[in-house]
Amino acid sequence: MAKKIKLRLGFPGHFKEVAVSLPAGDPLPWDFDADLKVVGKRIPRVDGPDKVSGMARYTFDLRLPGMLHAAVLRCPHPHARLKRIDTSKAKAHPEVRAVLVMEEKEYRFAGFEVAAVAATTLAAARQALALIDVQYETLPFVTDPDLARRPGAPRVRPEGNVEVSLESRRGSVEAAFRESHAVVELTFRTPVALHTCLEGHGSLARWEGDLLTVWDSTQAVFDVRDSLARALKHPPEKVRIIKDHAGGGFGSKLQMWSHTPIAARLAKLAGAPVRLLLSRHEDFLCTGNRHSSVQTLKLGASQDGTFTAISWKAYGTGGIEGGAETSRAVDGLYRFPSLEVREEDVYTHAGPACAMRAPGHVQGVVALEGAIDALSDKLGLDPLEVRLKNDLSEIRKAELKLGAEKIGWSRRRPSGSHSGTRKRGLGVAGTTWDGSGLPGPEVEVSIGAEGEVTATCGTQDIGTGTRTILAQVVAEEMGITAAEVTVRLGDSYFPYSILSGGSLTAASVTPAARAAAAQALAGLLKLAAKELGERVQDLECREHQVRVRSGDRSLPWGHLAQNAPSGTLVFKAERQGNYTGFESAAAGCQFAEVEVDTDTGEVRVVKVVAVHDSGRILNPLLWESQVNGGVIQGISFALLEQRIIDHRYGVVLNADMETYKVLGALEVPEIEIIPFPVAAGFNNTQAVGIGEPAIIPTAAAVANAVANALGLRIADLPITPDKVLDALESRAKGRR
C-alpha cells in the first residue's frame, strides 16, 4: 500500500511542502538537510585503482582459449546491390574457420556490412577479406540532406527521403508576430558529430551448447540480450551479455549493432569463441552519430522582452535513420504563449544516427539561445534579463543569477563594441532535462558468512561512477563504509536494470539499492531478535553487528547469514514509480567567456561557469567530473567536431582520430562548477541525473559569447577560423 506523506521540496528560500504518495516498501526519502555519512561525500571511485593500474579488463582486453578473430567486409559504395559474391578462396585460406555472407543484399551507406570472416589471427581474417570476390551494382545515392530533400533525389527509403517527425501548434503565431515589438529570424546549422568513445564497439561471443555468452562493450546489457535473441531467434534466457568495464559510450552503445550477431553467428559456425572488435575507422562509419540540423527559428517579443511567439522549423539527417529532432526543449526552458513547430527527418545514404549525449537538445539549444540573444540585441536589452523574464524554472532563475555573478556578467559589453584584434565576449544558455529516472531496476543486497555486503544489479558503469554511488547508498543505509560494499554489475544474469543513458542511471538504480539495503537491515534485525529473544525495536545495527540497545549482547551479521540455508542472506528491491517532484526536470545554465582573434579567426574559450542542479548530489567528486566532461564535449562540438562527407562520392573523409578533431588538453578552459542542491523529490534518494544537463548549454553559450565578441553571429557550427574570417570579411565588404 502506498503511504501518503509530506515532503519538503525545493531549495533554500524556495521550499514548499508537497504531498506525495510513497510507494509501498520504499524508505522515506532523505531530507534536504539529512546528516548523511557516506552519501554526498567526495569518495574516490571504487574502481579507480583497477583503472589507473591497467588491471581493469574492458571488452577489448578479453581473450578466451581457442578464440578466433573476426573482420568484416564492408561495401565501399554509398548505395549498391550485391551482384555476385564468391567466398570460396577465403574459405580455403588455411587460417580461416568461418565465413558469413549477410542476408541483406542492398547496402545503403559506405561501410554497410557485406560479409564476415573468422580466422585464427586478425591478420589472417583481414587477408581473407581481400580474397572474397565481390561485385556490386552501384546505385544512385544522395548523402547531402539539402539534395535529398529535392524532388527526384535518389531514394534512401521506398517511402521517400523526407518524413515529418514532429508538428505542433499553440495559439496563432502569425498574429503574435504581427503584434510583437521585435521579431528575429535566423537559420542555424549543426554538423554530424561522432561519439568517439575511446573504447570502440566490440563483442566476444562464446557458445556452450545452446547457451550464448557475449562480452560486449555496451551501455545496455538487457537491451542487447533482447535484440540479439531476436536477431538469432534464440530464447533470451539462453543469451547472457556481460560488460564489466566500458570505455565510454555517450549513447553509441545503447543499442545492439550488427557486429554483435555477426560475432555470435561466426562463433556458432566455427565452433569456437569469436572476438570482433571494430577498427576506429569502422566505428566512425557504422556505430552511430549525432544527427545534423538546419533550424530556422523566428522569435518575437514585446518591448520589455516578454516572448510572444516562436516558430521552429527544422530538418536534419541521421543518415539511414530518423530521429533528427531538435525542438524537444522548446517547452522546458521559456514560456512561449504561441508556438509552431515543424521538424523533418531527411534520410540520406550515410551511417545511422543514434542517441548522443542529450540528443537533439544540444543542437536545439544552440538555435533557441542564439535566437534569444539576437532578439535581445535587437531590443537593446540585456540577454540575461530577457531570460530571467521568460524562464519557466525557479531553480534556473536562481542559477542564472548565481552564474552571472561568478562570470562577472556586469562586464559584458554590447555585442560588437569591442575594439582590437582580440575580442572578448560573454554568453549564456540554459538547459532542461528530465533525469528523474524510471521504475523497473532491481538491486540485490546480500550478506555473506563473513558479514560481507554485496550489491548486485545488471546496470552498467560507463565511466559515470555507478559502481561507486551504489556502494555509497548501500553503505549509508547499512551504517558501513563504501569500501565495505562490493558492487557487481554489467551482467544480464544479474537482477534487471535499464540501459545506462539519458541521465537515468543514478535516479533509477540508487533508490532500488537503498530499498534493498533497508530490507537487509530489517531482515537482520528480525533474525537477530528471534535468536536473541528480544524485540526488534530494542535492537540496532552497528558495525556489522546487531546489538541490544541496553546491554552488551550482539550478533555479527555473518553469524546470522551462516544460519541461512544457503549461508547468504539475500534481499531484493525494485525501483518504484516516480512520485511528485519540485519541478518536472533538472534545470541548469552555463556562462562562457571567449576570446576571438580576428587576425587568425581562432576562438579560445577562456572560462565556463556551470551551475547545475541534479537533486541530491550523491558524490560531488564524481559529479564534478560529469560536469567537466559535458562542458568539454560541448566546447568540442561548438568549435571543432564535424564528420565530413564528400557528397560527390558519398564517403566519409575523416573517419579517423587525426582528421576528426576533438578537444584536447591545451584547449580546456578554466571551468568553475557551481553545484546547486535541490530537494527534488521523485524517489527515495532524490538523485537526478547530470550527464546530459552538463553538455546541453555549452555550445550555445560559446556561440553566444562569440557573437557578443564579434557583433556578428556564426550560426553554422563548428565555429572554425575560416568561418570567422569569412564572416568578418563579408561584414567589412558590406560596410565599404
Added chain:
Amino acid sequence: MLPHMANILGPGKIPLVLEINGRRVEASAVPGATLLEILRDLLDLTGTKNVCGMGECGACTIHLDGVARYACLTLAVEAVGRQVTTIEGLASTEGALHPLQQAFVEKDGLQCGFCTPGQVMAAAALLARNPSPTHDEIRSGMTGNICRCGAYPKIFEAVAEAAARMKSNRRG
C-alpha cells in the same frame, strides 16, 4: 642501423628478446609487428590500450628507456635492447600504486578509465624530465593524450598533486 638487422627481414616470424617491466621476455613475431601488438596480444599486458592505431590519442603510451612513446607507432624490433615500461610496471612494487596513480584515483583524474593508463604514463614521463612543472607545463605535457570523457581538469590536478608528493618524498 640496428645490430640485429640481419635477423629482421622476414617474411616469417623472427625471434625477439625484450625487456619489459624489468623482465626478460622472449617472443616471436613478424617484423612489422608493433610493440603494442606484442604487449597486448602476445603478453596479455592489456593496460596499454589500442584506440586510434595512428599516434593520435596516446592511449598506448609506454616508456622506452624512460621516455614516453606511442606503442602503436613503435615497432617491436625498435624496443630490442631497450627498457620497456608499461602501466603494469610503473609502480615500484607489485600491487602498490605509483604516486601518480594514487593521485589520479584521489583527484578523480579519470572517468571511463580507458585513456587513463596512457595519461598516467605520459604524466610519469613528464615528471621524470620536469619534476616541478607549472600548470601550463602540465597542460602542454599532456597534449599527446586524448580523454573523450573530459577528465582533463582533474588530470591536471592529479599531476600537480603527484609532483608535489614525489618532491616531498625525495626530500624526506
